Amino acid sequence: MLLRRRVAHAGPRGALVFGERVVRIIVRFFLEQEVHALIMIEYEHLRLKDRIGHRHAPLRVLFVGINPGVRSALTGHHFAGPSNNFWRLLYDSGLVPERVTHLDDDRLPRWGYGITNLVARPTSGVADLTRTELQAGGAALERKVRRHKPKL
Numbered sequence: 001m002l003l004r005r006r007v008a009h010a011g012p013r014g015a016l017v018f019g020e021r022v023v024r025i026i027v028r029f030f031l032e033q034e035v036h037a038l039i040m041i042e043y044e045h046l047r048l049k050d051r052i053g054h055r056h057a058p059l060r061v062l063f064v065g066i067n068p069g070v071r072s073a074l075t076g077h078h079f080a081g082p083s084n085n086f087w088r089l090l091y092d093s094g095l096v097p098e099r100v101t102h103l104d105d106d107r108l109p110r111w112g113y114g115i116t117n118l119v120a121r122p123t124s125g126v127a128d129l130t131r132t133e134l135q136a137g138g139a140a141l142e143r144k145v146r147r148h149k150p151k152l
Contacts, residue, residue: 046073046122051105052114052148060112061095062150064141066119066126073122077102078115116144 048068053059063086065078072080079086080102091099096111105115118137119129 046076047120048072048076048078048117048122050114050116050144051078051108052116052144054109054112057110057112059109059114059148059150061152062114062116062145062148065115065117067117067129067137068120068122070122070124072102075102078105078117114148114150116141 046068052062068078069081069084071082072078074080084102087099087101087104090096095113096108100107108115118141119133120137121129121133123129
């Protein structure tokens with residue numbers, strides 16, 4: 001397949017020799033992965049606060065994210081990614097009386113809603129989480145549910 005599309009040609013002893021353009025793409029990919037890893041280390045200290053509980057409203061529903069994304073970590077607000085439909089659907093479903101955005105996450109407890117994450121460490125994707133983090137997050141979530149007693 002690679003040889004037919006002239007992405008590479010057969011070299012000595014059957015080795016594939018890639019064209020210059022392909023080599024640049026491969027190198028850029030690996031460099032981006034290394035840079036990405038370094039950038040994610042910068043986000044590890046940006047943990048989002050839970051938005052649970054209000055003294056005048058019992059907790060009706062606890063919304064649980066897996067872990068904050070990069071955008072949420074940078075803004076300090078839950079479900080802040082531009083493609084995240086959580087806030088629009090929250091209003092469209094009739095759960096909140098007015099349109100809200102990620103900037104309103106601290107208002108949810110007034111309506112009896114809470115937000116937390118299974119794992120507090122922000123990443124660009126779930127695949128970056130370890131099994132240990134997920135297991136510890138599950139135990140922490142159980143404690144939060146016992147403490148706050150959401151109806152749902």
